[in-house]
Amino acid sequence: MASDPVLGLTLITLAGIATACFYAPFKQVRGWAWETYWLAFGVTSWVVGPWLAAWLTVPQLGEVLSDAPGRALAMSFIFGALWGVGSLTNGLALRYLGLSLGWAIPLGLCAALGTLLPPAVSGEFPQLLQTSSGRMTLVSVAVGLVGIAICAKAGSLKDRELSMQAKREAISEFNLGRGLWLSVVAGVMSACMAFGIAEGKPIAAVAIEHGAAEVWQNTPLFAVLLLGGFATNAAWCLVLGIRHRTARQLAEGPALRLSFNYLLCTLAGALWYLQSLFYGMGETKMGRYRFAGWSVLMACIIIFSNLWGLAFREWAGTSRTTRTWLAAGLAVLVLSALMTSYGSYLATYESY
Incomplete structure (x- = not known):
């Protein structure tokens, strides 16, 4: 399959924008505990x-x-369930730290491990x-980590400059200590x-054998993987719902509020x-170094989540410094994404 790094980068950037935006609607949810709206959200996103x-x-x-190999199905589900722990703790980190700081730390670890370990x-x-x-790809990962560290530094300065009251005005449940350790687990x-x-990947290969277009080959893979993630998140949300007696919120309350x-x-x-x-579409276009798309995704999420953070005035009252x-952190992350795409571009010539 011919690679197209520019198209791959564009699709992965769109993935980053979508991820950075997904938490924003939760700010308008009324009368539901975190575990209630997280479970309702999970049904759509992961099932x-x-x-x-x-x-x-x-x-x-x-x-x-x-027809897919049983091992591929099982390992996708298992790793999906383990990823679900990261998604769960990431959601809690966003709850306690906000969109800006709540993404930087977990995605910093996730970018490095997810890109280099496979x-x-x-x-x-x-x-x-x-x-x-x-x-070039390895250097781009290092540059991305530097950008993430700079964003984390900005978050640290913000924490020192603002009073607890000011932080809670922007993030109602702000808790730095709890948010930080959850961020590490999430990453x-x-x-x-x-x-x-x-x-x-064997699942994707079987999909192509059965006539799936190459650009859609990963959809059954993600269906299995995300089902594992849903299992982890749903189990914990149900535990919290029973413990806090909030499960009833899914069916109680004014009809208009429930619908909204x-x-x-x-x-x-x-x-x-x-x-x-x-x-999944962009990853198929990244060439021999398609694994580097993971670091691009992480960088894009941080960039656009910080822009959302600015829109929600999470940085109001901080100094110009x-x-x-x-x-500066956002600029370095953009550079990292461009370097990764260039590395994939070089790979297309080396393959001949």
């Missing part, structure tokens, strides 16, 4: 969206799944050092998504699933 897309884009979906585990890492494209566990994608809350959660879920859809650190 309905993925399986509907797979059914619409892959001929003979049932036969594809029955080729390391498969034994391909030494080969990366022998080509210009591989070296480590979210990297399992990259492993799930790598292990599930479900609409907002569906919108959030649709936006989140667009990440998987666009990333702090905002300069934030702008």
